[in-house]
Amino acid sequence: MGNLLTRRGFLAGLSVSAPAVLAGCDRLGASSGFRQSFLSWGEWLNYRAHRLLFADSLAPEFSEAEMSPVFRTNGNTMAGDQVYRRHLAEGFANWRLEVGGMVAKPMRLSLAELKTREAKTQITEHSCVEGWTAIGKWTGVPLWSILNEAGIAPEARYIVFYCADDFRGTSYYESIDMVDAMHPQTILAYGMNGGDLPEKHGAPIRLRVERQLGYKQAKFVMRIEAVAALEQIGGGRGGYWEDAGRYAWYAGI
Amino acid sequence: MDGETSRTVRHRISTRVWHWMNVLSLAVMLMSGLMIFNAHPHLYWGGHGAQPDMPWFEIVSLQARGEVHVAGLSIDTTGFLGRWTDHTGVVRSRAFPEWVTLPSGYNLALARDWHLTFAWLFMSGLVAYLGRSLWNGHLRRDLLPSLAEASPAHLGRDILDHLRLRFPKGEAASRYNVLQKLAYLSVLVGLLPGMVLSGLAMSPAVLAGWPWLLVLFQGHASARSVHFISAALIVGFVLVHLAMVVLSGPIHGIRSMITGGRVGKGA
Structure with missing residues (x-):
C-alpha cells in the first residue's frame, strides 16, 4: 500500500509540476535579460568554435545529378521598389552595383562588367533556417576579388549588403564578417542553374555565402558597404531578420 | 562487503x-x-529536402483537420497534431501543439x-x-x-x-x-x-x-x-x-x- 501511494505521489507530482515548469520556461524565454545573458551563449560558442575550427574550410560541393529538380525560393520573390522595377524592365542595362564604405576606391559596376570578371561556378546546398534544403548551381564573381579591387581598409570588419526588396516597407539587408567575405566560395551570383539569376531568386545578383543559412544569402543586392561596426545600420543587429525576428546574426547552424 | x-x-x-x-x-x-x-514539418531522405521533394513523414494542417502522413498512410490527428485548440480556445493550424x-x-x-x-x-x-x-x-x-x-x-x-x-x-x-x-x-x-x-x-x-x-x-x-x-x-x-x-x-x-x-x- 505504501509503495502504491508513493507511486501515485510520484506521478501526481510529475503531472502537477510539468505545466508550472513549462510556464516558467516560457516566461524566462520572453525575458529579454535572460535571453541576452544566457540564451545567447549558443550563438557565441557556435561563432567562436566555427571560426576556430573551420575558418578556411570549404563547403561541400555536389554533382549536377545531386541538384534539386526544383529549387524553391526563400524570402521575397520580387522587389517592389520603383527604381528596381525599372532596372528589371530594362534587363539591368543601366543598373550599377555600388561598392563603398571603408574602401580606397569606391566603385559602380554594371552587370556586364561583373560578367567580364573571372567567374566561379559551384553546386552547393542552400540550408534554410526553417529546416528545408535545396541544391543548386551558382555562377558569380568572388566577393574577395571585388573587395581587393576596391582597396578594402584593414579596419573594415563587416560587409553589409543593401537589397531592393522589403518586408512591409522595411528594406532587406544582411551583413557578414571578413572571414566569410574573403572566403573563396563567397560570390555575388548572377547566374543560377546554368541561366541568368531569375527575379524570384534575387536578380540581378544575390549573395552566396555557402557556410551560412538561407537568410544570410541576400537577394536583389544593390549596394555593398565595408564597415567597422553594425550598430548604426538598420535596427543595429546586422540584418533584417536579426532586427525583426531576433534571429542569430552569425547562425552557421 | x-x-x-x-x-x-x-x-x-x-x-x-x-x-x-x-x-x-x-x-x-x-x-x-x-x-x-x-517551421517545416516535413522529413525527407537524401541530400536535399524541400517542396516539391517527396517527404516520408509530415504533419499537415488541412482546412478542418490535422493529419500525419507516413509511409503512404494518412492518420487523422485532429486535436493533437496539425490542427488543435490552444489554451485561449483559438484553433491553430500548426504541427506540434503549444503544450x-x-x-x-x-x-x-x-x-x-x-x-x-x-x-x-x-x-x-x-x-x-x-x-x-x-x-x-x-x-x-x-x-x-x-x-x-x-x-x-x-x-x-x-x-x-x-x-x-x-x-x-x-x-x-x-x-x-x-x-x-x-x-x-x-x-x-x-x-x-x-x-x-x-x-x-x-x-x-x-x-x-x-x-x-x-x-x-x-x-x-x-x-x-x-x-x-x-x-x-x-x-x-x-x-x-x-x-x-x-x-x-x-x-x-x-x-x-x-x-x-x-x-x-x-x-
Whole structure:
C-alpha cells in the first residue's frame, strides 16, 4: 500500500509540476535579460568554435545529378521598389552595383562588367533556417576579388549588403564578417542553374555565402558597404531578420 | 562487503550530476526542437529536402483537420497534431501543439536560442561523461555485458523477470542487470552521440569542416530525419526508464540518483 501511494505521489507530482515548469520556461524565454545573458551563449560558442575550427574550410560541393529538380525560393520573390522595377524592365542595362564604405576606391559596376570578371561556378546546398534544403548551381564573381579591387581598409570588419526588396516597407539587408567575405566560395551570383539569376531568386545578383543559412544569402543586392561596426545600420543587429525576428546574426547552424 | 560501513555508492557523483543535467537539457532540447520542427514539418531522405521533394513523414494542417502522413498512410490527428485548440480556445493550424513546444507560441529564433545553447551543455556533458567512463572503466566494468550475461538463456530469463516485474533485490540490485546494461550502453554510445552528430550535420558551417558527416548520414535532409527519429527513440527510452523507476520503487531510485545511495542497503 505504501509503495502504491508513493507511486501515485510520484506521478501526481510529475503531472502537477510539468505545466508550472513549462510556464516558467516560457516566461524566462520572453525575458529579454535572460535571453541576452544566457540564451545567447549558443550563438557565441557556435561563432567562436566555427571560426576556430573551420575558418578556411570549404563547403561541400555536389554533382549536377545531386541538384534539386526544383529549387524553391526563400524570402521575397520580387522587389517592389520603383527604381528596381525599372532596372528589371530594362534587363539591368543601366543598373550599377555600388561598392563603398571603408574602401580606397569606391566603385559602380554594371552587370556586364561583373560578367567580364573571372567567374566561379559551384553546386552547393542552400540550408534554410526553417529546416528545408535545396541544391543548386551558382555562377558569380568572388566577393574577395571585388573587395581587393576596391582597396578594402584593414579596419573594415563587416560587409553589409543593401537589397531592393522589403518586408512591409522595411528594406532587406544582411551583413557578414571578413572571414566569410574573403572566403573563396563567397560570390555575388548572377547566374543560377546554368541561366541568368531569375527575379524570384534575387536578380540581378544575390549573395552566396555557402557556410551560412538561407537568410544570410541576400537577394536583389544593390549596394555593398565595408564597415567597422553594425550598430548604426538598420535596427543595429546586422540584418533584417536579426532586427525583426531576433534571429542569430552569425547562425552557421 | 558490509553495506552499512561501505563508502561505495550506487551512482558516482559524475553519473548523478550528468543525469540531472540531461534531465534539464534533454527536456529543453526536445521541446525547443519540436518548435523548430514546426517551421517545416516535413522529413525527407537524401541530400536535399524541400517542396516539391517527396517527404516520408509530415504533419499537415488541412482546412478542418490535422493529419500525419507516413509511409503512404494518412492518420487523422485532429486535436493533437496539425490542427488543435490552444489554451485561449483559438484553433491553430500548426504541427506540434503549444503544450509540448518551447516557447509555446511560434517563435523559431527563440526556439533556436534555447536549442543551440542547451546543445552545448548537453554535448559538453556527454563528451566529459563518455571520456571519464572510458578512462575509469565504468563502461567496461559496469555497462558492458559479460559473456555469461549475453547468453540467450540469461537474456531470456532477464526479459521474463522484467515482464513479471520481478526486480533484483539486495546485493544484486547494486549492479545493473543485463537489460539495463544493454539499454544504457546503446543510449550512451549510440543514441546520444548520434543525436549530437546528426544535429551537427545540419550545420552548413560544420559540414564545411567535417564533410564526412554527409557521408555518415547520406545527406543533410537524411541527417534531419535521423535527428528526429533519434529524438523519438530518446523519448521512448525515457518513458520506459520512468516506468521502471516507478515500478521498482521510485523514492529509493530517485534518492539514490541524488545522494548516490549506499550499496548493500537494498530496496
